[in-house]
Amino acid sequence: MMALVKFIAATKSQTSGGLWGTLRYCCREEKTAYEGRHLVTGVNCVAETAYQEFMNTKRLHNKNDGRMFYHMIQSFKPEENLTPQTAHEIA
Numbered sequence: 001m002m003a004l005v006k007f008i009a010a011t012k013s014q015t016s017g018g019l020w021g022t023l024r025y026c027c028r029e030e031k032t033a034y035e036g037r038h039l040v041t042g043v044n045c046v047a048e049t050a051y052q053e054f055m056n057t058k059r060l061h062n063k064n065d066g067r068m069f070y071h072m073i074q075s076f077k078p079e080e081n082l083t084p085q086t087a088h089e090i091a
Helices: 014-028 047-060 084-090
Strands: 004-008 071-075
Touching: 004 084
Parallel strands: none
Antiparallel strands: 004 071
């Protein structure tokens, strides 16, 4: 099994609005629904409040400009026959 991980160079959207839009895009129902589950989780954050948690942490550390976030994509070859749930667990 070999995943491809791609970093998206989103230089123009490095704003709080760009972060909000990217989170909304990544969490869209048609991208994350699988067998009645919504495959959206976080590490040390809750999906529903991730944006506010990001922004609170940035304010706490006076990081209100510059790089706001990293956007990455993980994909697998079709012949690997992974379910979306398994790919989510690997991520």
